[in-house]
Amino acid sequence: xxxxxxxxxxxxxxxxxxxxxxxxxxxxxxxxxxxxxxxxxxxxxxxxxxxxxxxxxxxxxxxxxxxxxxxxxxxxxxxxxxxxxxxxxxxxxxxxxx
Numbered sequence: 338x339x340x341x342x343x344x345x346x347x348x349x350x351x352x353x354x355x356x357x358x359x360x361x362x363x364x365x366x367x368x369x370x371x372x373x374x375x376x377x378x379x380x381x382x383x384x385x386x387x388x389x390x391x392x393x394x395x396x397x398x399x400x401x402x403x404x405x406x407x408x409x410x411x412x413x414x415x416x417x418x419x420x421x422x423x424x425x426x427x428x429x430x431x432x433x434x435x
Contacts, residue, residue, distance in 0.1 A: 373404050380404070402435055409434050 380401045387394040409430035416426045 373407070376404050377401060405434055406431065 380397050384394065384397045384401065387397060410427060413423060413426040413430050417423065419426075
């Protein structure tokens, strides 16, 4: 069965670059980073509304720290060429995050 062109729904023209970007899956690391950024924004929004010292404030703060620990490890890895032990750099970064 064929449908006359006049009754077909209109279609927007899509550039080849946009089509490729939409069909190419993101790497898991890139997708995870985007998810972490989105989660961090949501958690900061919640944290702003909560009273410091409450159990809920502590829970959201802990979730923010946990979500961003991979960022600390990534940043610490950039200092591998220095003469500092990796564990020490991660520890300092974690304290900075907290």
